[in-house]
Amino acid sequence: MIEGVPLRFRIPEPPARPGERADFSYIVVPPAGSARRPEIETDPSEMRDLAYSLIRVLDDDGSATGPWIPELEPDALYHGLRAMVMTRTYDDRMLMAQRQGKTSFYMRCTGEEAIAVGHALELDRDDMFFPTYRNQGWLIARRWPLVEMMCQVFSNEKDRLHGRQMPIMYSAREVGFFSISGNLGTQFIQAVGWAMASAIKGDTRIASGMVGEGTTAEADFHNALTFATTYQAPVILNIVNNQWAISTFQGIAGGNQSTFAARAIGHGIPALRVDGNDYLAVIAATRWAAQRARANLGPTVIEWLTYRAAAHSTSDDPSRYRPADEWKSWPLGDPIERLKNHLIARGDWSEEQHRDLVADVDREVLAAARDAESYGTLLDGRVASAKSIFEDVYKDMPPHLQRQRRQMEDER
Amino acid sequence: MTTMAMNAAIRSAIDVMMERDDNVVVFGEDIGYFGGVFRCTEGLQAKYGSERVFDAPIAEGGIVGAAVGMGAYGLRPVIEIQFADYVYPGLDQLISEAARLRYRSSAEFTAPLTVRMPCGGGIHGGQTHSQSPESLFTHVCGLITVIPSNPYDAKGLLIASIEDDDPVIFLEPKRLYNGPFDGHHDKPVVPWAGHPLGEVPDGYYRVELGSAAIRRPGDDLTVLAYGTMVYVAEAAAEETGIDAEIIDLRTLLPLDTDTIEASVAKTGRCVIVHEATRTSGFGAELSATVQELCFYHLEAPIERVTGWDTPYPHAQEWDYFPGPARVGAAYRRVIAA
Ligand SMILES: Cc1ncc(C[n+]2csc(CCOP(=O)(O)OP(=O)(O)O)c2C)c(N)n1
Numbered sequence: 031m032i033e034g035v036p037l038r039f040r041i042p043e044p045p046a047r048p049g050e051r052a053d054f055s056y057i058v059v060p061p062a063g064s065a066r067r068p069e070i071e072t073d074p075s076e077m078r079d080l081a082y083s084l085i086r087v088l089d090d091d092g093s094a095t096g097p098w099i100p101e102l103e104p105d106a107l108y109h110g111l112r113a114m115v116m117t118r119t120y121d122d123r124m125l126m127a128q129r130q131g132k133t134s135f136y137m138r139c140t141g142e143e144a145i146a147v148g149h150a151l152e153l154d155r156d157d158m159f160f161p162t163y164r165n166q167g168w169l170i171a172r173r174w175p176l177v178e179m180m181c182q183v184f185s186n187e188k189d190r191l192h193g194r195q196m197p198i199m200y201s202a203r204e205v206g207f208f209s210i211s212g213n214l215g216t217q218f219i220q221a222v223g224w225a226m227a228s229a230i231k232g233d234t235r236i237a238s239g240m241v242g243e244g245t246t247a248e249a250d251f252h253n254a255l256t257f258a259t260t261y262q263a264p265v266i267l268n269i270v271n272n273q274w275a276i277s278t279f280q281g282i283a284g285g286n287q288s289t290f291a292a293r294a295i296g297h298g299i300p301a302l303r304v305d306g307n308d309y310l311a312v313i314a315a316t317r318w319a320a321q322r323a324r325a326n327l328g329p330t331v332i333e334w335l336t337y338r339a340a341a342h343s344t345s346d347d348p349s350r351y352r353p354a355d356e357w358k359s360w361p362l363g364d365p366i367e368r369l370k371n372h373l374i375a376r377g378d379w380s381e382e383q384h385r386d387l388v389a390d391v392d393r394e395v396l397a398a399a400r401d402a403e404s405y406g407t408l409l410d411g412r413v414a415s416a417k418s419i420f421e422d423v424y425k426d427m428p429p430h431l432q433r434q435r436r437q438m439e440d441e442r
Numbered sequence: 443m444t445t446m447a448m449n450a451a452i453r454s455a456i457d458v459m460m461e462r463d464d465n466v467v468v469f470g471e472d473i474g475y476f477g478g479v480f481r482c483t484e485g486l487q488a489k490y491g492s493e494r495v496f497d498a499p500i501a502e503g504g505i506v507g508a509a510v511g512m513g514a515y516g517l518r519p520v521i522e523i524q525f526a527d528y529v530y531p532g533l534d535q536l537i538s539e540a541a542r543l544r545y546r547s548s549a550e551f552t553a554p555l556t557v558r559m560p561c562g563g564g565i566h567g568g569q570t571h572s573q574s575p576e577s578l579f580t581h582v583c584g585l586i587t588v589i590p591s592n593p594y595d596a597k598g599l600l601i602a603s604i605e606d607d608d609p610v611i612f613l614e615p616k617r618l619y620n621g622p623f624d625g626h627h628d629k630p631v632v633p634w635a636g637h638p639l640g641e642v643p644d645g646y647y648r649v650e651l652g653s654a655a656i657r658r659p660g661d662d663l664t665v666l667a668y669g670t671m672v673y674v675a676e677a678a679a680e681e682t683g684i685d686a687e688i689i690d691l692r693t694l695l696p697l698d699t700d701t702i703e704a705s706v707a708k709t710g711r712c713v714i715v716h717e718a719t720r721t722s723g724f725g726a727e728l729s730a731t732v733q734e735l736c737f738y739h740l741e742a743p744i745e746r747v748t749g750w751d752t753p754y755p756h757a758q759e760w761d762y763f764p765g766p767a768r769v770g771a772a773y774r775r776v777i778a779a
Pocket of ligand 1: 162214243274
């Protein structure tokens, strides 16, 4: 028996801070193709290893290997590549617009494009996605008009959300994209509720929810897993592990003790841990989880391993808390480069075609930005009317809001 | 004395208390190495070590709950909620636990925590970075609610809050971190340097909880305000030429009713100003209090100027924010009544 030993308080520390050498030795990267692919009917207790391994399809020279290679038409791959390039170009353009004061705020998803894009293209049109603020790739992949997105970012007179929401907090029901809240984690359990409703009604549609690894700390994350397993809801529960939650590294959400995917095991939910920068792996894992949900086999948890290459937001300066060049050492590379190299290796693509694609996308984004700006930006104040803030608080405006609206007008 | 911005004054208060009391620990989201998104804890981890200043998982319920446990052990946790808009997952631990621990255990256990959180609008933060939820806390028996309006008070009130043996909600109007703000958003930002209340003693001092301050003495009417609205009320007095007596409440609970009563007894008129939504806002409590204490002195109905009863909009921020024009209009109505 050990008696009287002073207890120690332990605080996990990230492997590197500014001025230190980036160190990703904590990320073990197994060879592409090495993770097994169980049948979807497999009992969850017999696939726990997949919560600790890493599903990868694309190897370093761009060839696809192993049991997770998804069947995909070259056209579908091209569409995925284009959507990823478009997402990055869009992000860069909106960042510039923020610097110019045309919007108050922006968040990029640089380096994480494959996840939302692949997920969007693999799920069905009618499924419902409960996104994070870093899932703009979904909208772009589903061809929601860039102009619509930009008008929301500019809070201008064509913004469908009437300037009420912060930039990037889109809502796009017609492409299965649930309204983004901004409060972390709240929507994870809502995805489960939506899926439960679909099952209650004998529908065929499924739901998917995403959170960042930092957000797995919120109670709503745990509520989602509990409800999902209890009711075997047809839902995909995604954790985007991009290593950082603002200045807080993944170890502060418990990531040093186990994988995030492994949170599913205690709930008896199957979990996949997937290379999130590998477009083919994104498609394959999404397909597997969606098939399980559609076959009444219940929920799946997926941890997507990736890296937040950009700042958290335009209010953030990551060089204050992590090595400025950390992204260069990220072992899973750049999702766009990797898919491009794969297409080239297959003989379906060339550097020249890629340059043309980038130029073409650039033009399209620029044209959309011009169009969107013609409806105003935050800079010129062509926003929805002040009066409009009283609408949609309730279905019918109660008398006290009518009074307040009149008062606002009287006091102008 | 040193010229400090309000975030620096808050940092200084924590620093002073960590130095004086080993039991003070500080944690919250991004507050350790990084020093917090508003830099209120910058340098504290380097000075006191990560066992006393550390990052927390993103779980407000967890942060408050852990602080209650630490308080029960005998520590004095000072926790940060990154934005008041994100405190809601922590409300159960605050309302059902921290606020009632003393009562339900007959003081066998207590919860001497201080819960800091930036509040209020003015930074284009939309509905998730602008809220003023003070009345949710003042409605809970067992909680103390404090809201400073300047660096000097922020430091003295925070020290008093940390020393207090009951749970204290410490709201920090974020638009005041870097300077006073009177609602004229199109004017250049004014820094704290040069403002008398930006001069802050370096060491220990207290501003007692439960004491209001008269920011502007006057005879025409009494204005009850706190946080950012103190400066809006001052601007409105300037612009209307009405001789308003402006009271900065500083602590909402316990409320300094003596100062309020003396002022309204003198002026006979009262305007209440807050940024939070109107219905069931703290202004309703203030209005009832003034009516109870000063009914026979009142010469006009009490007016409230508040945020509209809608979520805080992003693009129409300045239509929502109760600026000097709206406050001034209320002064005129109350004087004319
Ligand atoms: C309930 C709640 N608490 C705190 C915040 C402030 N906040 C916004 S984003 C963020 C970090 C989230 O990190 P993660 O979940 O890992 O997602 P990532 O930003 O890395 O994509 C924090 C703390 C919030 N939006 N909601």
